Amino acid sequence: MIKVSDRVSAISPSMTLAISAKANELKAAGERVINFGVGEPDFNTPEHICNAAKKAIDEGRTKYVAAAGLPALKKAIAAKLKRDNGLDYDPSQIVVSNGAKHSIFNAVFATVNDGDEVIIPAPYWLTYPEVVKSCGGVPVYVYADAKDGYKVTAEKIEAAVTPRTKMLILNTPCNPTGAVYGRDELAAIAAVCERHNILVLSDEIYEKLIYGGLKHYSIASLSPAMKELAIVINGVSKSYAMTGWRLGYLACPPQIAKAIASFQSHSTSNVNTITQYAALAALEGDEQPMRNMVAAFENRRNAAAKILDGMKDSGLTYVMPDGAFYIMLGFGKLYGKCYGGEKITGSMQVADLLLTEKKVALTPGICFGDDSGVRISYALSESDLKEGLERIADFAAQLK
Ligand SMILES: Cc1ncc(COP(=O)(O)O)c(C=O)c1O
Missing domain, CATH: 3.90.1150.10 (Aspartate Aminotransferase, domain 1)
Structure with missing residues (x-):
């Protein structure tokens, strides 16, 4: 066998x-x-988003497009990142993939070498360790206590850093705990990552699902040095009730985006073109x-x-x-x-x-x-x- x-x-x-x-x-x-x-x-999925997809089909927008995403969609994502997160990315730094999960896989595959350690705060979304392992990396868990609101501190993260640490995976708002990191907590974590030159994969897929008047911060927005070390992951699945459409994206430094775009061009090619038009309507349309x-x-x-x-x-x-x-x-x-x-x-x-x-x-x-x-x-x-x-x-x- x-x-x-x-x-x-x-x-x-x-x-x-x-x-x-x-x-x-x-x-x-x-x-x-x-x-x-x-x-x-x-x-x-809101009606105007579904209508944009129907229109794309009726207009024959059903062919291959650029592997890393429709130029108009990447532009809309860049505008979203600026508007919501205060982040300046050129569309060439953005790659559109088949869901945030796919973006996460691409990001880890493009940056983690065999034996590299990836710090994962626990409780964690169950896919992270499996993606890290399948790319040859070694998950290193840092445990958050319920009494700390299920958030790990910068000190706990720093204590887990070794010469082999390549990446930290941060998820705010968090699945499974619902924890949301505040600006100061993120700034302290960013300082650790900058000090040790650690990449941060920042999974922000639940960004819009936040309550009690709290604000979401992207760790990448906290300093230019942090932005150079960040891979921001987001998508339309949770915010726009579009889980089945399959569209996520990442934004990161140019050399990483370029590597991911060429890898994707040989693996999945572009995300379903119709879905990309639907996502464009989601990002640019009525948010009510x-x-x-x-x-x-x-x-x-x-x-x-x-x-x-x-x-x-x-x-x-x-x-x-x-x-x-x-x-x-x-x-x-x-x-x-x-x-x-x-x-x-x-x-x-x-x-x-x-x-x-x-x-x-x-x-x-x-x-x-x-x-x-x-x-x-x-x-x-x-x-x-x-x-x-x-x-x-x-x-x-x-x-x-
Ligand atoms: C924390 C987290 N990241 C990413 C994803 C994946 O999102 P997508 O459906 O866009 O692949 C999920 C889905 O459950 C999730 O909980």
Whole structure:
């Protein structure tokens, strides 16, 4: 039998697959499963964006275009980066790819050599370590505490730096914790990266999903030296409810953008041309539908927090998320207790029992490098949110 390459065999299989397969089985059997596992907005793509795609088809804009992106779209992205983030990039420093995930892969592939270390704050988005490993890099985890709002400090990052450190992956707002880094926190982290000449892959895909009047800062905007070390990742998936369209982008120093553009020209070529016209309409068009969506997420976050605050006696803990649409629910205080005679020791077991016993699907924290809790997504209706949290509280109350 032919063996797969060492490169791909280093990649871990998705730990969430078994849970989603089981959730689907239960649904097919007629059970009402509350699904807290979703990683995408439950809103439709705004109409003006869909219309731009239909128009592109009707006008025959269905051919190959430049591998790194339509010139008009790259110009619109440069204008967005200036307008929203105070960043000056020439369109030649921007590469449009098939989703932010693809941009992240390209960025790591283009900069990380075998054995290079990449610092990843935990809890982390589960794709980062797998991308780093598949490019020959070595993930180095720095753990954030719930008591610090799930944010790592500059000191913690500096303590993990070695002569082999090549990159730091920063994600604000963060999946899975909803943590949002403030300007001063980012400035302190930027100082560490500048001191040690470390690249920062700054994943800002949840930039627009931010609450309580907080402001998003791109670390690249904090100093010219930091901008030289930054690869800014963003896209339309989460902000404009366009997850299925597949469009993300990155902005970075010219030599890196050039390398990524030529690599992409030999791998995927351009992103679907029709999608690029849709993204252009998203970036240049009416932002009211997005604002409505953000307001709905903020209401749900507040509703979830209110319900959780009313369950203080359950032993469940949480940190109020400032962005994205996730909450890490801490089960740590309940470990060691038993459910029907079975001792609870970890997040995989909690997720499994919640699904089997309470028909609630969610993601175990271990997938994000934090076994002390589970992640719920509030990209679902307020009534499902309420019912789901009540089922979880019910489960917690049955632990003896
Ligand atoms: C932190 C983070 N970055 C990137 C992505 C990928 O986004 P896209 O759908 O544009 O590839 C996700 C999607 O879940 C995410 O949570």
